[in-house]
Amino acid sequence: MSDLREFDVRSGVDEDVWQLSVTGTVEQSVTLSIDYLRSLPLETYTEDFACVEGWVAEDCAWRGVRVASVLELAEPTDASAYALVHGMDDEYACSFPLARLADAVLAVELDGEALPVDHGGPARLVPTESESDCWESIKWVCRIDLRETEPLAGDTAEELALSRIE
Numbered sequence: 001m002s003d004l005r006e007f008d009v010r011s012g013v014d015e016d017v018w019q020l021s022v023t024g025t026v027e028q029s030v031t032l033s034i035d036y037l038r039s040l041p042l043e044t045y046t047e048d049f050a051c052v053e054g055w056v057a058e059d060c061a062w063r064g065v066r067v068a069s070v071l072e073l074a075e076p077t078d079a080s081a082y083a084l085v086h087g088m089d090d091e092y093a094c095s096f097p098l099a100r101l102a103d104a105v106l107a108v109e110l111d112g113e114a115l116p117v118d119h120g121g122p123a124r125l126v127p128t129e130s131e132s133d134c135w136e137s138i139k140w141v142c143r144i145d146l147r148e149t150e151p152l153a154g155d156t157a158e159e160l161a162l163s164r165i166e
């Protein structure tokens with residue numbers, strides 16, 4: 001947690017005001033509270049988490065909701081093919097092909113406890129493909145914005161994450 005931006009978020013995340021919205025190419029935009037998210041069917045996904053900076057957190061047991069079940073609520077249009085997923089910190093975002101995003105987990109628990117704010121609570125996007133990049137595991141997720149076309153590379157956090165490597 002060396003990043004000042006994360007500190008700003010840490011002092012600002014309040015579960016009572018946190019919301020997740022699904023917007024863009026959908027029949028109806030929806031906004032979910034953390035209680036609603038926790039009321040959906042939860043599943044556990046356990047995987048080592050490796051950062052490109054060179055460290056590994058072994059056997060992280062993420063428990064949460066498949067993104068597919070959240071997307072369903074908003075009824076994506078047939079032409080929807082990508083999404084830009086935003087964290088609460090500044091402009092932090094990553095783009096995903098929709099099929100890959102649908103399989104990811106929106107984690108609300110880590111190792112049997114409510115997801116700590118340090119690690120992205122109340123909700124963190126956890127991609128389920130083992131070759132996913134560390135910066136795609138988006139902490140403090142607040143918006144999933146669906147698109148028909150691929151967002152520009154500059155819209156995603158890859159460069160930011162790579163710039164942190166000494």
Ligand SMILES: Nc1nc2c(c(=O)[nH]1)N[C@H]1C(S)=C(S)[C@@H](COP(=O)(O)O)O[C@H]1N2
Nearest residue numbers: 051087089092119134135137138139140161
């Ligand atoms: N919203 C947001 N999510 C983020 C980041 C960030 O700066 N902001 N950093 C990413 C990177 S590069 C890593 S390695 C992990 C770090 O997760 P941790 O703080 O739980 O160890 O969060 C990822 N998700």
Ligand SMILES: [Mo]
Nearest residue numbers: 051052134135
């Ligand atoms: Mo990272």
